Amino acid sequence: MQDLLMIESAHDRLRISKYTPMMNPELVMEELAYGPSKLGIDFGPMRATPYPPVSVRLIPVEITIKNRITLDFSGFDYSRRKLWMFQDVVYSMEFIKALPFFHLLDYSSKKVLVASAISCSNFTSAFYSYCHHSDRTYYPDGGTMSWSAEM
Structure with missing residues (x-):
């Protein structure tokens, strides 16, 4: 249990650090x-x-898939803020890679476990928002994710 708490603490530090992987x-x-x-x-x-x-307007996944909407983040300025939808998935992958048994797994098992990073990132964002008494998804840099553009 203590190991998981240490990994969780390191994950929290990574989320509020300068580490900003870029999508390309x-x-x-x-x-x-x-x-x-x-x-x-x-x-x-x-x-x-x-x-x-700032409030980022959320496009429901079913609409993105049904209408084949491609989100273009090529002009996103990573020096000004983080693209939390992407970065939280990367941070969750880093969390999963820190688990002591991860490197003992075969390739296909690793792939399945890493694929769970999207779910893990959703729980991380939800719990962080809950801890800050927010009624919408709230991120460490002050950004929010909501269904409307209003703050």
Whole structure:
């Protein structure tokens, strides 16, 4: 239990650090999912001054799939804020890679476990929001995710 709490604490530090993986078209899961975990690296704090609050309008997944909407983040400025929908999945992969048994698994088992990073990131965001008494998804940089553009 203590090991899981230590991994969770390291995961929280990674979420509020400067570590900001960038999404690009050539990125493949193997680059993020395998190799040593980055939870032990001290990247330093995210940013000293808070970001201005911003609400990102959420497009339901069923609409994205049904209408084949492609989200283009090529112009996203990673130096100004984090793309939490993507970064939380990467941070969850780092959490999973830090589990003591992960590197003992075969390739297909690792792939299945890493695929659960999306669910894990959703729970992380929901719990963080709950801890901050927010009525919408709330992120460490002050950003929110909601069904409307209103704050």
